[in-house]
Amino acid sequence: MRMLVTRPEPDAQATQERLAALEIEADIAPLMTRQTLDAHLPPPEGFAAVALSSTNALRALSDMVSLDPLRDKPVFAVGDRTAHEARQLGFADVTAADGTLDSLATAIALARPDGPVFYPAGRHLSGDLAHALAPRGLMVVTVPVYEMVARSDLDKDIASDLASGRFGAVLCYSRRTAEIFCDLASDLIAPADRRKLPFLCLSENVAAPLLAHHFSRVLLADHPSEDAMLALALAFAREQTGS
Incomplete structure (x- = not known):
C-alpha cells in the first residue's frame, strides 16, 4: 500500500513519518507553500x-x-x-x-x-x-x-505515478488542496481511472471538489483531525491488503 500526501510542508513530512510508523509507505507532493x-x-x-x-x-x-x-x-x-x-x-x-x-x-x-x-x-x-x-x-x-x-505543476515522478495508477490512495486535508489537485492531476488520469482512485479526506467540504471532477471513491475521516486521518489510512490499508 503506497499513499500520496498532498498537504504543505512541514506537515507533509510529519504525516509521512506517522504513516511509516504504521507500516504504510507514502510519498509527499505538497501542493501549496x-x-x-x-x-x-x-x-x-x-x-x-x-x-x-x-x-x-x-x-x-x-x-x-x-x-x-x-x-x-x-x-x-x-x-x-x-x-x-x-x-x-x-x-x-x-x-x-x-x-x-x-x-x-x-x-x-x-x-x-x-x-x-x-x-x-x-x-x-x-x-x-x-x-x-x-x-x-x-x-x-x-x-x-x-x-x-499553489503549485503550478506536479513533480515529474509524482505525475508519472499518478498517471500509471501506482498510488493506492491520496490524502487530502483541505478543500483548496483538493481543488489544486484537480487542476494539476485531472488531465493525467483517465476518466475511468478517476472513479477507481481512492481519496482519504478530512471532511465532506474537502471532498466536494474531488467529487465534482468525478473522483468518486472518497472516504471521510470520522473527525477533522490528523489522528482521525491516520486511523482512516490504517483501516483502509488493512482492508486493501487483508492484514
Whole structure:
C-alpha cells in the first residue's frame, strides 16, 4: 500500500513519518507553500483574545517576531493540534475547539471574551469567523498574515505515478488542496481511472471538489483531525491488503 500526501510542508513530512510508523509507505507532493505576508498588525493591547484556525498563523507570527506581545492573551484554537502548537510556543491559556470553524466560533461565543478577538489568518479563508460571531455581539478583527501559494505543476515522478495508477490512495486535508489537485492531476488520469482512485479526506467540504471532477471513491475521516486521518489510512490499508 503506497499513499500520496498532498498537504504543505512541514506537515507533509510529519504525516509521512506517522504513516511509516504504521507500516504504510507514502510519498509527499505538497501542493501549496506558505508565504508570510508583510502585514500591519494592530496593537495587541486592544484585544481580549486570539483565535487560531491554523498552525500556519502561528508560524507566520513567529516569522514576524510578533508572538511575545500576544502570549498573555487567551487563545482559542480550531483543534488539538493547533492548540498543542500554541502551548509549545509559550501560550498558557489555550482552549481547543473540535476541529472546525463552527466549533471554534462556538468555543469563543461560550467564553464571551470582554473585548475584540484578534484573528491572524490566511489570505484564502474557507470560512468567515467574524461573520459567524457578529450575531453573538462579538467583534473579530481578521488580519491576513500568510498566504498558501499553489503549485503550478506536479513533480515529474509524482505525475508519472499518478498517471500509471501506482498510488493506492491520496490524502487530502483541505478543500483548496483538493481543488489544486484537480487542476494539476485531472488531465493525467483517465476518466475511468478517476472513479477507481481512492481519496482519504478530512471532511465532506474537502471532498466536494474531488467529487465534482468525478473522483468518486472518497472516504471521510470520522473527525477533522490528523489522528482521525491516520486511523482512516490504517483501516483502509488493512482492508486493501487483508492484514
